[in-house]
Structure formats: C-alpha cells, structure tokens
Amino acid sequence: MSSVVIKPLITEKSMNDVTHGKYSFIVAKDSTKAAIKSAIKAQFNVTVISIATTVQKGKTQRVGVRRVEVGKSAFKKATVTVKKGEKIGIFEPGGGEEPKEKK
Numbered sequence: 001m002s003s004v005v006i007k008p009l010i011t012e013k014s015m016n017d018v019t020h021g022k023y024s025f026i027v028a029k030d031s032t033k034a035a036i037k038s039a040i041k042a043q044f045n046v047t048v049i050s051i052a053t054t055v056q057k058g059k060t061q062r063v064g065v066r067r068v069e070v071g072k073s074a075f076k077k078a079t080v081t082v083k084k085g086e087k088i089g090i091f092e093p094g095g096g097e098e099p100k101e102k103k
Contacts, residue, residue: 004031004039008090009077017079018091021049027078029055036078044090047083054079 009024017024027036033051040048058074082088 004028004035005043010091014079015091021082021084021086023080023082023088023091025078025080027053027076029074029076031076031078033078036080040080044088046086046088049081049083051081052079053077 004027006026006028009026011024014022014024025036025040031039033053036051036053037048040046053076055076056074058072060069060071062068063070
C-alpha cells in the first residue's frame with residue numbers, strides 16, 4: 001500500500017487547493033485510482049470523494065557552467081478530494097503535530 005503514494009506534492013497551487021479539500025500527491029506510475037483511494041484512506045484515515053490523475057511530462061533543464069541539458073523524469077500526480085470537514089495533517093502548518101502546551 002505505501003508504495004502507491006510516493007510523497008505529497010507541496011506547491012503554491014496545491015496549497016491553495018487545500019482550502020477546498022483537495023490534496024496533491026506524487027504516486028507510482030502504474031497505480032490505479034482504486035489503489036490510490038485505498039492507500040490514502042489507510043494512510044491518513046480520511047474519506048476520499050474523488051481522484052483526478054495526470055501524468056506530468058518530463059522536462060529538460062540546463063545546468064552547470066557549460067549549460068548542459070539534463071532531463072527530468074516524468075511522474076504521475078493524483079489530486080484527491082476528501083469529505084468536507086476532514087483534513088490531512090501533513091499539509092497543515094506544523095506538519096500535523098498537535099501544539100504543545102506551555103507550562
């Protein structure tokens with residue numbers, strides 16, 4: 001299950017979608033929507049309403065003094081919509097940890 005979801009996708013656009021209950025993840029290229037849904041449900045204990053997947057094309061980037069072109073690999077992105085009122089803690093400021101009380 002954990003090999004389906006590789007890591008969360010933290011960008012400015014994805015953080016704006018968090019306010020609408022949409023969370024973005026980089027997932028394995030061969031994963032299906034059903035597998036992504038069950039992995040998110042098991043890992044974060046939320047109710048998944050819908051999933052949208054896209055395959056982002058690999059791009060080239062110029063690096064180094066000689067400006068050599070290096071290819072970035074393609075990846076699959078899944079945007080998961082959760083039930084209203086539910087949240088995934090890793091997208092919240094502080095990484096989902098509970099605030100500590102001061103003594």
